Amino acid sequence: MRKSSKFGFLALLLLSLFALVACTNSDSSSSEKDGNEGETEKEVVTTEEGKTVISFWHAMSGAGQTSLDAIVADFNASQDKYEVQAEFQGSYEESLTKLRSVGGTKDAPAITQVFEVGTKYMIDSGFIEPIQNFIDKDKYDLSQLEENILNYYTVDDQLYSMPFNSSTPVMLYNKDAFKAAGLDPEKAPETFSEVIDAAAKLKTDDMKGFSMLTYGWFFEELVATQGGLYVNEENGRAGDATEATFNGPEGLNAFNFLDTMNKAGTFGNFGTNWDDIRAAFQSGKVAMYMDSSAGVKGIIDNAPFEVGAAYIPYADEVKRNGVVIGGASLWMSKGIAEAEQEAAWEFMKYLTTPEIQARWHLETGYFAINPSAYEEQNVKDAWEVTPQLKVTVDQLQSTEPSIATQGALISVFPESRQQIVTALENLYQGMDAQEALDAAAEGTNRAIEIANKTK
Known part of the structure; x- marks a missing residue:
């Protein structure tokens, strides 16, 4: 978890904006789809090589940002269809405040990192496309991911966002x-x-x-x-x-x-x-x-x-x-082009691979959301030197799934x-x-x- 000195102020701001968000979000979405008031469809941005470009808003700083930037660069170099642009937006609260101004519209970032206690707000906001839709379409195997992490972000049997930086x-x-x-x-x-x-x-x-x-x-x-x-x-x-x-x-x-x-x-x-x-x-x-x-x-x-x-x-x-999982997850925007959503989904899948999760775990200390990462040799070697890291994983994996350990949802x-x-x-x-x-x-x-x- 990350600290914040702005919880009190921004929480009050959140409350004052709820009515505005609820009233305006559906209007902006329908306007965008129907082309009301002269709006035109935003063109998908591509590179000179024809790669679809997407924005990824995040709140990682320090070692987390260094690791994330390198992972994004490696993803961009690994294929010739997509380019992710990682953009630091400040703290979790600051990033969420910025998202409210563009959420649910074609100007929203394809991916936004949101802290776990923002889950209820994001589901209610109308800003997002549930990840479950892509999981079902792609027949993506969720069983490869850590159950006690998935539990938090699963609501009514739907996974709304992709877990990313998880801690307890x-x-x-x-x-x-x-x-x-x-x-x-x-x-x-x-x-x-x-x-x-x-x-x-x-x-x-x-x-x-x-x-x-x-x-x-x-x-x-x-x-x-x-x-x-x-x-x-x-x-x-x-x-x-x-x-x-x-x-x-x-x-x-x-x-x-x-x-x-x-x-x-x-x-x-x-x-x-x-x-x-x-x-x-x-x-x-x-x-x-x-x-x-x-x-x-x-x-x-x-x-x-x-x-x-x-x-x-x-x-x-x-x-x-x-324990209840903490940290943050990645949310896909609703209202953006289909090509951008496709790029976002491919990047999310890349992040869940054992190799990338092993690297993320060792470079940042966050859990691997794909437990196969712990079988990677570099992780085994690190645990030999620092066995305390394994204690944190053992505590998570021994957690008894229940309503209590699934975590509370309030906006x-x-x-x-x-x-x-x-x-x-x-x-x-x-x-x-x-x-x-x-x-x-x-x-x-x-x-x-x-x-x-x-x-």
């Missing part, structure tokens, strides 16, 4: 600190109570025992791994959700887990910035924390001590259910996550756990109500 949370820990505290460095704590006990033993004058970024995604995962749902209507997958359910027993277990350590002085609160919590871990200010699987390799390469990787913790009274997820951030901050300042959760649920309910009314 993982617990990282300082093996040297474990040894110093008399704990087994090869056996990480698994349950909430075990983490609480280990945090107490790991705490020193300079080091806290455990930490978690003040970010809604991690809370969602702690609820899901207990089998809890985030919203009603079967996590928003049986119909439009109308209210939050994360303030039930599972959410309270997670808040009490954090509250116990916070009151005991064994919890380190390093705020909402990913860089800050990672720096705290690498500098020995905290012994255990939760991170994204995509960040594991970077932490291992930069920490001055041996890093352990483990599954995220779960409540003692339940069984572990697993106002960014705003709901901000509600959780506020609730966590209030918890750490002494507010009652249930009271803090209930306030977050009420804020989420208001946002859902507005979104449903303006849909």
